[in-house]
Amino acid sequence: MVHAVDNVSFRVERGKTLGVVGESGCGKSTLGRAVLRLLEPTSGRIIYGGSDITKLSRRKMDAMRLNMQLIFQDPYASLNPRMTVSELIAEALLVCKTCETKSERDSRVHELMDVVGLAQRLVNTYPHELDGGRRQRIGIARALAVNPEFIVCDEPVSALDVSIQAQILNLLMDLQEERGFTYMFITHDLSVVRHISDDIMVMYLGQCVERAPSKELFDNPMHSYTKALLSSIPKPSILPEDRLRRVIKGEVTSPINPKPGCRFAARCPNVCEDCMKYDVPLCEVSPNHFVACARI
Numbered sequence: 001m002v003h004a005v006d007n008v009s010f011r012v013e014r015g016k017t018l019g020v021v022g023e024s025g026c027g028k029s030t031l032g033r034a035v036l037r038l039l040e041p042t043s044g045r046i047i048y049g050g051s052d053i054t055k056l057s058r059r060k061m062d063a064m065r066l067n068m069q070l071i072f073q074d075p076y077a078s079l080n081p082r083m084t085v086s087e088l089i090a091e092a093l094l095v096c097k098t099c100e101t102k103s104e105r106d107s108r109v110h111e112l113m114d115v116v117g118l119a120q121r122l123v124n125t126y127p128h129e130l131d132g133g134r135r136q137r138i139g140i141a142r143a144l145a146v147n148p149e150f151i152v153c154d155e156p157v158s159a160l161d162v163s164i165q166a167q168i169l170n171l172l173m174d175l176q177e178e179r180g181f182t183y184m185f186i187t188h189d190l191s192v193v194r195h196i197s198d199d200i201m202v203m204y205l206g207q208c209v210e211r212a213p214s215k216e217l218f219d220n221p222m223h224s225y226t227k228a229l230l231s232s233i234p235k236p237s238i239l240p241e242d243r244l245r246r247v248i249k250g251e252v253t254s255p256i257n258p259k260p261g262c263r264f265a266a267r268c269p270n271v272c273e274d275c276m277k278y279d280v281p282l283c284e285v286s287p288n289h290f291v292a293c294a295r296i
Contacts, residue, residue, distance in 0.1 A: 002255050004030045005041075006206045007279070012150070012199075017176065017183040019197030019214070021190060021229070025252075027206040028186045029073070032152040035184065036068050037061060048150070066096060069143040073155040075135035079127045086123045088138055089113070092145040112141040116171060133164035140171065150182045157192060169196055190233050194218060199288075202226050205255055205263040208282060212289040222291045224268045262294065270295050 005027040012018045020028050033039040046054050053064055072078035079088055089109045099105040116137040127135055143151055157165040175181055187193050193200055201211040210223040221227045228246040250267035265275040274294040282290040
């Protein structure tokens with residue numbers, strides 16, 4: 001059995017952004033989809049607003065999803081190429097039956113286009129006629145259509161160039177400030193997650209290895225994997241670098257029936273015997289700073 005996400009526990013405060021970072025294949029997207037029950041978890045609980053939604057029926061879960069939405073990673077793959085911009089945004093309104101008439105629905109579509117910065121002249125265009133930034137704005141408009149409270153942003157800017165990334169990030173932050181949205185922001189780009197997140201959770205091979213407020217994590221990383229990730233952030237400068245770059249060596253441990261112990265142990269420069277004996281739990285080493293390391 002592949003343990004894509006294993007024994008991960010966290011909390012997202014209302015109106016805040018939790019950044020989830022880690023290398024490709026560590027379980028970030030699986031975690032986000034499991035929280036929304038797009039993938040059914042095999043065990044554990046998902047608490048939303050004080051209620052356990054893990055065992056809700058399909059009908060009750062459909063109603064709950066009005067409060068929980070997802071922005072997909074690839075805007076082109078998540079949009080139906082046969083539908084126009086207006087049809088794509090109106091789809092959620094039709095499915096959820098939130099607008100009674102076509103004129104009301106069209107008015108709501110135009111309103112959402114204004115909110116996400118899409119020109120009204122694009123209302124009858126198709127996804128292939130637009131650039132990546134405009135496609136992603138369609139995805140954001142679709143997520144906002146049902147007035148959710150909680151949005152999982154699954155690497156929403158990874159496929160975009162830097163200038164468009166900044167526009168989308170600023171749009172998400174402005175929407176959060178105006179409407180009080182709560183975000184779970186999944187990315188592998190540490191510069192992006194630092195810009196948008198209040199708290200950051202670092203994942204490795206399906207588990208959380210460190211969680212802390214954004215500033216605390218960047219100022220005082222404690223897990224060896226977190227330190228290696230932060231040292232890999234490029235800094236644009238013509239001057240020689242005076243910082244230590246931590247290179248992760250070794251092969252990634254197989255996620256198939258993993259043995260007890262820290263899953264980063266095979267690549268960790270500070271490994272000890274205790275790291276190989278038992279699973280290391282997250283421990284609070286300072287206020288709101290949690291680390292899963294036997295050496296701390």
